[in-house]
Amino acid sequence: MTLLQIAESEHIKEYFLQYGVLGMLAFLLGYFAWMQYLRLVKKNDILEEKVDRLQDEMMGLIAEERDRLADLIKENTEALRELQKTIFKYMFKNSE
Numbered sequence: 001m002t003l004l005q006i007a008e009s010e011h012i013k014e015y016f017l018q019y020g021v022l023g024m025l026a027f028l029l030g031y032f033a034w035m036q037y038l039r040l041v042k043k044n045d046i047l048e049e050k051v052d053r054l055q056d057e058m059m060g061l062i063a064e065e066r067d068r069l070a071d072l073i074k075e076n077t078e079a080l081r082e083l084q085k086t087i088f089k090y091m092f093k094n095s096e
Contacts, residue, residue, distance in 0.1 A: 019026070
């Protein structure tokens with residue numbers, strides 16, 4: 001019996017059982033490996049969802065900080081403009 005015939009058959013368990021203890025052991029190891037694979041896929045999906053959620057949260061924080069920094073830059077620019085005007089007034093007042 002070839003491997004393809006086994007894979008197409010719905011009696012994989014019976015095929016392994018005809019080999020006795022070794023067949024059962026192979027079946028159990030295969031089942032355990034499949035369950036571990038499914039567990040890892042589920043864990044990976046959960047971690048991807050967590051990363052997506054944290055990324056959205058981070059983008060929100062970045063947007064808030066960008067807006068806050070834009071306001072600070074605007075305020076600092078106004079303060080520097082006022083300081084420049086004050087310096088020019090002082091320089092022209094003292095030069096006379």
